[in-house]
Amino acid sequence: MxxxxxxxxxxxxxxxxxxxxxxxxxxxxxxxxxxxxxxxxxxxxxxxxxxxxxxxxxxxxxxxxxxxxxxxxxxxxxxxxFLDSDSPAGMLKVGTVETVSELHTILASYYKEYPNVDLSLQAGLTEELIQKVADYQLDGAFITGPIKHPLLEQYDVSTEKLVLVTQNQTFHLEDIITTPLLVFNKGCGYRSKLEQWLKDEGLMPKRIMEFNILETILNSVSIGLGVTLVPQSAVEHLSTTGKVHCHPIPSEYGNFSTIFIRRKDVYMTNSMQSFLEIISEHRHINSVSRG
Structure with a gap:
């Protein structure tokens, strides 16, 4: 063999x-x-x-x-x-959920400082990305957290709020019963929070429509096809123009964090160490600007 x-x-x-x-x-x-x-x-x-x-x-x-x-x-x-040098190089395979608002600035900073690293990006849902990191298929991933997993360690990236997004400015929670829910496939952290909220409210939507692309979901909401639950930052470009309207939801369902995960037992390469440092620096800058 x-x-x-x-x-x-x-x-x-x-x-x-x-x-x-x-x-x-x-x-x-x-x-x-x-x-x-x-x-x-x-x-x-x-x-x-x-x-x-x-x-x-x-x-x-x-x-x-x-x-x-x-x-x-x-x-x-x-x-x-044995081959890892002081200057990060090689390949870094990273997964991400689609709605990480900080991702583009983190990647831009990393590419600028470490141009010799071949960083590949793979989109997916939280549950499947967790599995791929655990199975060594990805070096790490940005997912919705927090999580508890014996094989993985997690690093805070950002904290955001989820909002209910509708076409009309006035929307009552009971309207959920007759309005289609537009969501990602099973395994999405936002969908899990939405379903838990509605379950606790005793509401059962009659129709759920699944999509793979965030932009498709938001455009469908804007033409009145249904409602969705997404991070507020992901919908600001549409809400500021009045194409959709955002509604707050209870904090126990509306607050969520984005984390970066990696296996605990995998050797920490210079490429990964520098990537985690960029994430930490970015989080510090954001916390200072908010403060």
Missing amino acids: ELRDLQIFQSVASQGSVSQAAKELNYVQSNVTARIKQLEKELKTPFFYRHKRGMTLNAEGRKMLEYVNKILQDVEELEQV
């Missing part, structure tokens, strides 16, 4: 397709197929369900992937420990 076999296995598991894995790794497709078969032969276990749409991990494959992710992470960490 070679290290590249594990890298091939990880790619096929992630892509769900030999052809896509071959493209990602820049390998010949037949080579990828052969290496997967050899790996299964060596370990005397099939790892995939093979079907017309591609390949899907079976139970043994999912167990194998946990080990492979850890092994490859350890190899990457080993290289970083």
Whole structure:
């Protein structure tokens, strides 16, 4: 068994397709197929369900992937420990929820100070980003917090308020019953707060419409399709023009924090250390300006 076999296995598991894995790794497709078969032969276990749409991990494959992710992470960490220089460089894989208002200034500051770091950004929902950081697929992520997770540590980024966004200036809470809720998919922290609030109020909306893009949700609210709950900063550009209206909600549901998470047991590279310093500096500047 070679290290590249594990890298091939990880790619096929992630892509769900030999052809896509071959493209990602820049390998010949037949080579990828052969290496997967050899790996299964060596370990005397099939790892995939093979079907017309591609390949899907079976139970043994999912167990194998946990080990492979850890092994490859350890190899990457080993290289970083011995090759990491005083000047941050290399790759930093970061996830983020869509509504982090501070993100663009944090990234701009980081790019300006550390141009040799290849920082890749992946959007997602809070729950899936937590899982990806825990599974070593991301070095860290901006999510809605706080959280309690035995494998992760968290760093404060910002504190904001959630507001109920409607087309009309006058809106009564009871209108929720007949008005569609426009929300992100399950796993979104804002959606969880909205659903908990309505549950505690004894209100059950008749229709929930799911979207993947914040701008689509806000534009849909502006034309009267429904209502939503988002950070106040994310909707200011529309509320100032009167296209939508924001309504405060009880503080126990309306206050939320954005945090940055990373695994506790992963080696702290210079790239990550400098990224956390930028986050801390940015938070300090904001707290001083608000004070």
